[in-house]
Amino acid sequence: MKKLINQPEQIIDEMLDGIVSASPSSVRRLEDTTVLVRKDAPVDGKVALISGGGSGHEPAHAGYIGKGMLDGAVSGEVFTSPTPDQVLEAIKATDSGSGVLLVIKNYSGDVMNFDMAAELAEAEGIETAQVIVRDDIAVDDPENRRGVAGTIYVHKIAGAKAETGASLEEVQATAQKVIDNARTMGVALSPCIMPTSGEPGFELADDEIELGIGIHGEAGIEKRKQMTADEIAAELVERLLPEVDLADQDEVAVMVNGMGATPEMELHVFNRKVQDLLQEKGVKVYDTIVGNFMTSLEMAGCSLTLLKLDDELKELLDAPSHAAAFKK
Numbered sequence: 001m002k003k004l005i006n007q008p009e010q011i012i013d014e015m016l017d018g019i020v021s022a023s024p025s026s027v028r029r030l031e032d033t034t035v036l037v038r039k040d041a042p043v044d045g046k047v048a049l050i051s052g053g054g055s056g057h058e059p060a061h062a063g064y065i066g067k068g069m070l071d072g073a074v075s076g077e078v079f080t081s082p083t084p085d086q087v088l089e090a091i092k093a094t095d096s097g098s099g100v101l102l103v104i105k106n107y108s109g110d111v112m113n114f115d116m117a118a119e120l121a122e123a124e125g126i127e128t129a130q131v132i133v134r135d136d137i138a139v140d141d142p143e144n145r146r147g148v149a150g151t152i153y154v155h156k157i158a159g160a161k162a163e164t165g166a167s168l169e170e171v172q173a174t175a176q177k178v179i180d181n182a183r184t185m186g187v188a189l190s191p192c193i194m195p196t197s198g199e200p201g202f203e204l205a206d207d208e209i210e211l212g213i214g215i216h217g218e219a220g221i222e223k224r225k226q227m228t229a230d231e232i233a234a235e236l237v238e239r240l241l242p243e244v245d246l247a248d249q250d251e252v253a254v255m256v257n258g259m260g261a262t263p264e265m266e267l268h269v270f271n272r273k274v275q276d277l278l279q280e281k282g283v284k285v286y287d288t289i290v291g292n293f294m295t296s297l298e299m300a301g302c303s304l305t306l307l308k309l310d311d312e313l314k315e316l317l318d319a320p321s322h323a324a325a326f327k328k
Contacts, residue, residue, distance in 0.1 A: 063325030105147025138212030
């Protein structure tokens with residue numbers, strides 16, 4: 001498959017420079033690092049939010065840097081956790097003295113490396129806290145669930161909470177509330193191709209799809225024969241709703257997330273059926289977003305996230321965001 005790159009080993013460095021070139025007034029790169037931060041970081045009196053992980057999920061995570069969301073993002077190699085020293089540089093560059101919240105997706109490398117960075121930061125007198133996102137219901141054990149597109153809601157809502165001047169403990173609690181109430185499941189129509197090897201993460205026949213995929217090219221939990229958009233929507237809604245635990249008056253936010261290669265036309269076709277199904281089941285939809293938010297290179301497919309809301313989460317979801325990939 002043809003790719004719009006130069007040398008594979010330079011792709012992360014060149015991508016980060018390209019992101020800064022697109023938003024020079026709001027984002028800057030720390031020299032000799034894979035760290036991007038707000039141009040005005042550190043922001044006095046505000047808890048900082050740091051996230052990151054392997055590259056290949058763009059616009060995550062650097063696209064969510066900006067007032068109302070992240071203060072910094074750390075990029076690893078493709079689908080590979082960033083190193084602790086890189087995460088530490090992001091912490092040091094964004095801390096204003098109010099502490100730093102690390103938003104970590106539940107993958108062993110990310111958890112280990114961000115945890116090590118937090119220990120190093122604490123040794124330098126910087127207060128940190130962590131939350132671990134576990135929204136992927138394709139994994140049965142809640143403790144082992146992967147962090148996927150629901151991470152974006154954590155960035156948005158915890159970022160808005162931080163802008164209010166809330167304490168580190170308060171921002172962490174709000175982020176955890178989002179994690180406790182967000183559930184996601186994805187489907188692949190085709191695998192992604194690793195830029196270094198040129199090989200797919202898994203094999204799919206032309207008439208097959210993969211249910212329950214991760215965001216690192218992992219195979220899913222079940223292969224199925226090709227399904228229509230409406231059939232896939234019904235499958236994901238049926239699996240997600242029991243996990244969200246809605247009462248009669250509860251409202252949800254809906255995220256239809258493209259995996260990288262699916263046109264927005266098709267995502268909106270899928271969303272149409274999702275909305276119809278939720279209405280039929282008496283689920284009240286407060287807010288819907290459709291687009292590419294947490295991708296897997298050029299994988300074709302989508303994920304569906306449902307977030308149960310309360311009054312606090314609705315207010316913070318509606319708050320302004322100046323991030324390039326999530327403007328409110």
